[in-house]
Amino acid sequence: MSLSGHRNESQKILTQGDLIFAAQNRTKRIFTTNVAISWALLLLFLLFLFSGITFSIGGHTFKTIHLDTEFIKENVGFIASGVGVTIGISILSILLATILALLAALGRLSKIPPIYALSTFYVSLIRGTPLYLQIFFFFLALPQLGIILTGMFAGVLALGLNYGAYMSEIFRAGLSSVGKGQREAALALGMTPNQMMRRVVIPQALRFSIPPTGNEFIAMLKDSALVSATGFVHELMWRATRVGRAQFHNLEALIIAAVFYWIMTLVFSGLQGRLEAYMARGDR
Amino acid sequence: MKPIIKISHLDKYFGKLHVLKDVSLEIVPKEVCCVIGRSGSGKSTLLRCINFLEEPSEGIIEVDGLEVNVTVKGKQRRQLVHDLRLKTGMVFQEFNLFPHLSVIENVSEGPITVKNMDKANAIEIAEMNLKRVGMLDKRDEFPSRLSGGQKQRVAIARALAMEPQVMLFDEPTSALDPELIGEVLTVMKKLAEEGTTMMVVTHEMGFAQEVADRIIVLADGEIIEEGPPDQLFGNQQDKRTQALLERYIN
Numbered sequence A: 001m002s003l004s005g006h007r008n009e010s011q012k013i014l015t016q017g018d019l020i021f022a023a024q025n026r027t028k029r030i031f032t033t034n035v036a037i038s039w040a041l042l043l044l045f046l047l048f049l050f051s052g053i054t055f056s057i058g059g060h061t062f063k064t065i066h067l068d069t070e071f072i073k074e075n076v077g078f079i080a081s082g083v084g085v086t087i088g089i090s091i092l093s094i095l096l097a098t099i100l101a102l103l104a105a106l107g108r109l110s111k112i113p114p115i116y117a118l119s120t121f122y123v124s125l126i127r128g129t130p131l132y133l134q135i136f137f138f139f140l141a142l143p144q145l146g147i148i149l150t151g152m153f154a155g156v157l158a159l160g161l162n163y164g165a166y167m168s169e170i171f172r173a174g175l176s177s178v179g180k181g182q183r184e185a186a187l188a189l190g191m192t193p194n195q196m197m198r199r200v201v202i203p204q205a206l207r208f209s210i211p212p213t214g215n216e217f218i219a220m221l222k223d224s225a226l227v228s229a230t231g232f233v234h235e236l237m238w239r240a241t242r243v244g245r246a247q248f249h250n251l252e253a254l255i256i257a258a259v260f261y262w263i264m265t266l267v268f269s270g271l272q273g274r275l276e277a278y279m280a281r282g283d284r
Numbered sequence B: 001m002k003p004i005i006k007i008s009h010l011d012k013y014f015g016k017l018h019v020l021k022d023v024s025l026e027i028v029p030k031e032v033c034c035v036i037g038r039s040g041s042g043k044s045t046l047l048r049c050i051n052f053l054e055e056p057s058e059g060i061i062e063v064d065g066l067e068v069n070v071t072v073k074g075k076q077r078r079q080l081v082h083d084l085r086l087k088t089g090m091v092f093q094e095f096n097l098f099p100h101l102s103v104i105e106n107v108s109e110g111p112i113t114v115k116n117m118d119k120a121n122a123i124e125i126a127e128m129n130l131k132r133v134g135m136l137d138k139r140d141e142f143p144s145r146l147s148g149g150q151k152q153r154v155a156i157a158r159a160l161a162m163e164p165q166v167m168l169f170d171e172p173t174s175a176l177d178p179e180l181i182g183e184v185l186t187v188m189k190k191l192a193e194e195g196t197t198m199m200v201v202t203h204e205m206g207f208a209q210e211v212a213d214r215i216i217v218l219a220d221g222e223i224i225e226e227g228p229p230d231q232l233f234g235n236q237q238d239k240r241t242q243a244l245l246e247r248y249i250n
Helices: A002-011 A016-049 A069-080 A083-108 A113-127 A131-145 A151-176 A180-188 A193-230 A236-246 A250-281 B043-050 B074-087 B103-113 B119-132 B148-160 B178-193 B205-211 B229-234 B239-248
Strands: A054-057 A060-063 B005-014 B017-027 B032-036 B058-063 B066-069 B088-091 B166-170 B198-201 B214-219 B222-227
Touching (some): A069 A236, A083 A113, A083 A151, A083 A236, A131 A151, A151 A193, A180 A193, A180 B088, A193 A236, A193 A250, A193 B103, A236 A250, B017 B043, B017 B222, B032 B205, B043 B166, B058 B074, B074 B088, B103 B148, B119 B148, B148 B178, B178 B198, B178 B205, B205 B239, B222 B229
Parallel strands (some): B032 B198, B088 B166, B166 B198
Antiparallel strands (some): B005 B017, B005 B058, B058 B066, B214 B222
8 A cells, every 4th residue: 555655656757847846946945944044143143242141252251231131121011001102103194194195196196286286395395304303393383383282193293294295106106007098998988087086096096005005104113203202202212211211221221112113013014015915916 | 860970070180190181970870880990090099089088179079969069168068078978888909997896896887986876776787788798607706807808898898887879899809819809799799789889990800891881991090981891892992991901802
């Protein structure tokens, strides 16, 4: 029984194509494994660098960086509770940015001069000034005009406006990715230009724009740290600098925050990859 | 019989290029009219001027009693063009199905959005027209999963679902692999037999010869010859028609 089974196995004829495919797969697997090992080594080296160990080689004594584990234990919870706020700001801001970006992109494609001008003016003004300045503007400059915004509101407004201006390019590309034939088919059915945009062009543009918007969201997670500058939004960065400065343990505090940012980025990048694969699976 | 399409003194310029030169023609109800001609002769432009996907430069287009003169501008013009498009169904060379919608949604989209029909009714009409083109079994597929021939049949159903007075076909088989042309032509032949008024821009001389009531030959933006297939394939008057039909005669 087992003998004949073995024989069948060995009789399976491998084509040259199969062999080449197998060899390529092997090369790819070896490469991936080696990359993973190197990553692990780099990570170990980083951990070692912050391990606080003292060692000597050939009479020379070396000291690695010492972290105050007591401080970390005491404050990691306080800093971690900023993760939710950071994600919250980013979600609110990306929603605002998406709406503004879509409007700006539509304006950019408009043939009506004031609308086109409004769109390009907005994008130029926002892209021509620093995000840091914009956050301060909404939080510190507007009160002088009698408009007082909370730190959270000013932050979301600034991040939303800023990202909206940059993301308008994404939506513009999305809108122009919808071919002329699609518009003609909609018009030939008797749709008005409005119906054509709403039912045919924008849905397709949005599908096209979802993956790059995911990338912007990941960037937003990190730029949301700037909102801590207002001093009134208790997100990751604000919490890290608060305990860090107060106890002169900025090293530990910032490392904790960095780890959280990094983990968030990794998680959302993973989700983003899945989203992209899911979107690519669909039509067209 | 009263014509259902009447084109009077149509001129079309692309910049300085004069692509349609004082074209006039009439099509009567239930007629199948094939327009043939070499690439660049202006035949697609002629078809696209009928539903104003191309703006005519001069002339009057009349479909089913609705007259649109190019001299009318502004809001009145937009309304007229909109009404004109409701009277004409169009099938494109590149199908132009909506990729984000399933087959049934593609076909019911027009009735729902343009005619404000309730969904159940629109789906019923869509299913009936998918059945007509033999695509009902693919009602829930997305266009990306269909072959070219299947896509074009769905596109025909989409145009039919609006119940137009006239069907315009702009080289409906030119983007298809040779083995897929037959299924589309079969559907078109069936529509012709059912009495659909059709204007077909095509390179398929076999189809024109078999199905058309009348063939119009276009060259350099002018109608150089027209008549029933027998006359045209048997006894052409113009040298350019002879050159065009060379391979199909005898």
